[in-house]
Amino acid sequence: MEERINIGFEEDPSCEIPQVIIKADNKTELVDRIITAIEQCVSRENEKVVLYEGDKLHFVDPKDIIRVYTEKRKLMVCTSEGLFRSRLTLKEFES
Template sequence: MKIELSIDPTCKEPKILIITNEVTDEITELMRILSPDSLDRVSAYTHRGVKIVEIQNIIRIYTENKKVLIQTANGVAEVKLRLYKLEEKLNPKQFVRISNSEIVNINEITNMDISKTGTIGVTLSGNIHTYASRRYVSKIKKQLGL
């Protein structure tokens, strides 16, 4: 992929133009990342009120009792977005969905244990243990480059 930058003193707002012969996964991902809808932080609700959490600080996002929760090194908080909406806005190079109810930060994975029965135990930083669904194994392997 070639990248070109053009400086125009009359330009009021930056504009990104992608010229391609076909829309590939790489192009789609690039458009998603550059979209103004992509997330770099999220509002989280705790018993103390609202706090802003940087996306890179999230260890995992999961559902429990019909609530969407985010876990960081500082604890757990609730977010008002649906899990699938968060997944759409997160960078797939940083986050991977491991089950219907959980998305994890790839950078926070410390160990993956694949058993003979096909289940995958996932250990995250902070000694957090969770499991990946067999249904998501191929997607996980693809995103992790396995």
């Protein structure tokens, strides 16, 4: 089955920080790949690591990372600010 997406841009002078919203009937593998690609693009630009605390997104400086480990098939990242989860695999995180 061919996976198709529509991509658009809306200019909004009141929006000071870019916002990305993905609309879909459910969260598919394609949606997850799009989210990961955007996160990696933003984190590379800022030289930060994208981490999660629940649904809240955090951009963490790599020098603040204390340790990384897996727990119940999830990648956990301990930093000076607290414990976070990464959507990357350990192999992706290391590169």
